[in-house]
Amino acid sequence: DGITLERVREHVWEIPREGDMRVPARVLASDRLLEQIGDDKTLQQLKNATHLPGITDHAICMPDGHQGYGFPVGGVGAMDAESGCISPGAVGYDINCGVRLMKTNLTYADVRGHEEELVEALFANVPSGLGGGGVVEGDRDTVEAVLERGVDWALEAGWAVPDDLEHCEDEGYRPDADPSAVSQKAKDRGKNQLGSLGSGNHFLEVQRVTDVYREDVADAYGLEPDRIVVLIHCGSRGLGHQTCTDYLRKIEKRHGDLLADLPDKELAAAPAGSELAEEYYGAMCACINFAWVNRQLIMHRVRQVFERVFDRSWEAMDMHLLYDVAHNIAKKETHEVQGEERELYVHRKGATRAFPAGHPEVPSAYRDVGQPIIIPGSMGAGSYVLRGGEASMDLTFGSTAHGAGRVMSRTQAKQEFWGETVQNELRDQEHVYVKAQSGATVAEEAPGVYKDVDEVVRVSDELGIGDKVARMYPVCNIKG
Ligand code: 5GP
Ligand code: MN
Numbered sequence: 001d002g003i004t005l006e007r008v009r010e011h012v013w014e015i016p017r018e019g020d021m022r023v024p025a026r027v028l029a030s031d032r033l034l035e036q037i038g039d040d041k042t043l044q045q046l047k048n049a050t051h052l053p054g055i056t057d058h059a060i061c062m063p064d065g066h067q068g069y070g071f072p073v074g075g076v077g078a079m080d081a082e083s084g085c086i087s088p089g090a091v092g093y094d095i096n097c098g099v100r101l102m103k104t105n106l107t108y109a110d111v112r113g114h115e116e117e118l119v120e121a122l123f124a125n126v127p128s129g130l131g132g133g134g135v136v137e138g139d140r141d142t143v144e145a146v147l148e149r150g151v152d153w154a155l156e157a158g159w160a161v162p163d164d165l166e167h168c169e170d171e172g173y174r175p176d177a178d179p180s181a182v183s184q185k186a187k188d189r190g191k192n193q194l195g196s197l198g199s200g201n202h203f204l205e206v207q208r209v210t211d212v213y214r215e216d217v218a219d220a221y222g223l224e225p226d227r228i229v230v231l232i233h234c235g236s237r238g239l240g241h242q243t244c245t246d247y248l249r250k251i252e253k254r255h256g257d258l259l260a261d262l263p264d265k266e267l268a269a270a271p272a273g274s275e276l277a278e279e280y281y282g283a284m285c286a287c288i289n290f291a292w293v294n295r296q297l298i299m300h301r302v303r304q305v306f307e308r309v310f311d312r313s314w315e316a317m318d319m320h321l322l323y324d325v326a327h328n329i330a331k332k333e334t335h336e337v338q339g340e341e342r343e344l345y346v347h348r349k350g351a352t353r354a355f356p357a358g359h360p361e362v363p364s365a366y367r368d369v370g371q372p373i374i375i376p377g378s379m380g381a382g383s384y385v386l387r388g389g390e391a392s393m394d395l396t397f398g399s400t401a402h403g404a405g406r407v408m409s410r411t412q413a414k415q416e417f418w419g420e421t422v423q424n425e426l427r428d429q430e431h432v433y434v435k436a437q438s439g440a441t442v443a444e445e446a447p448g449v450y451k452d453v454d455e456v457v458r459v460s461d462e463l464g465i466g467d468k469v470a471r472m473y474p475v476c477n478i479k480g
């Protein structure tokens with residue numbers, strides 16, 4: 001609706017500052033992706049986000065961007081941590097929704113012929129869907145410990161090995177977590193969801209590596225063509241969702257004055273330094289810990305399933321974590337802004353941290369080549385591993401895309417696609433074995449509802465924010 005974009009240079013577009021915008025907005029996209037991004041409310045939401053107090057440089061939309069609750073999915077907003085704000089809607093309801101990729105030494109040939117058995121075994125053993133139950137049965141004390149300690153809890157409980165922690169963002173632990181800031185209602189929702197995928201867009205996918213683009217980086221990551229890997233996508237389940245809801249309501253109420261100056265109620269934000277900003281940050285960090293444990297439990301369960309199906313120990317199959325990275329998160333980070341070091345709340349909603357080689361926060365195993373980035377495509381398209389690019393700190397506060405990004409609502413998807421047909425076509429034409437709790441889920445997540453992931457990754461690579469390392473293709477997929 002009349003939002004004009006100016007071309008800055010190849011793949012970089014700007015919504016110039018006007019009216020009460022505090023900064024300009026930027027969209028990183030090719031012509032084709034830009035057209036799709038312009039189809040819904042994404043650009044208006046991005047423009048609205050520039051009104052948030054303390055927003056620095058630009059509000060930024062990644063090439064996979066689409067509309068979300070208030071703040072676009074695929075959005076990055078860095079707000080000053082002293083004079084700015086923190087906004088739950090710019091993190092997203094599914095706090096620390098994210099992805100982890102586990103390697104194996106199996107080849108595609110080892111799995112061919114076992115797909116049906118494998119997909120059934122995974123579906124039977126990895127809890128998914130809306131129903132309760134997780135890999136472990138939690139009580140109140142378990143949830144407290146998980147919120148407080150993150151993956152270190154899983155290590156002590158026998159659901160992780162030290163190597164897993166070394167290959168997780170922040171080693172699977174946010175020290176700023178404050179479990180007391182998470183409501184009992186949220187904790188009760190999380191109790192029986194520890195180690196569960198959830199429904200809809202969340203999935204577990206066995207994939208094969210099809211291409212390697214940067215051999216030295218792929219070597220450092222331990223990826224080679226034809227190898228089998230496992231991609232897990234899920235977040236903090238009902239616990240994170242409840243926490244987002246709790247704080248949106250509290251912030252709307254207490255900081256109505258700030259909200260009154262914003263163009264969209266969904267952008268509700270707590271001023272930096274306020275009690276609610278601190279409480280939300282502590283609660284969010286606790287939910288981040290929970291989500292890391294969630295993905296850890298699922299991954300370890302997958303190891304056990306592979307042990308049974310392939311009759312070998314998981315250690316013998318080299319089932320090691322490549323990396324786990326969040327894509328719905330806000331983090332206090334130090335960035336250089338116009339020659340000055342500043343502490344910022346970097347909000348990445350449907351966006352992935354993409355720190356380059358040499359950055360102290362890149363795990364030591366990858367410090368020389370850059371942080372791994374995991375970009376899922378769809379159950380009928382490629383997924384990618386990238387590495388943090390040299391341009392990311394200047395262009396995007398060290399961030400890139402998080403997926404292909406939707407082009408179609410779930411409602412529209414169910415009119416366009418029929419689950420069983422999608423499933424049969426994938427199996428018969430692509431040798432992809434999908435098992436889901438419902439046909440509707442398959443329709444809602446059909447490959448056709450997503451943008452072209454190859455194009456998203458090309459833009460990231462050409463901008464130098466996240467460089468292509470390897471591509472994978474689905475073999476088996478389970479969905480909630
Ligand atoms: P989101 O976190 O926004 O729900 O999803 C992240 C990305 O996952 C989506 O943008 C989409 O590209 C990708 N995706 C969704 N379903 C699947 C799937 O079944 N398999 C793979 N590989 N990717 C998927
Ligand atoms: Mn996600």
Ligand code: MN
Nearest residue numbers: 094097234235
């Ligand atoms: Mn999610």
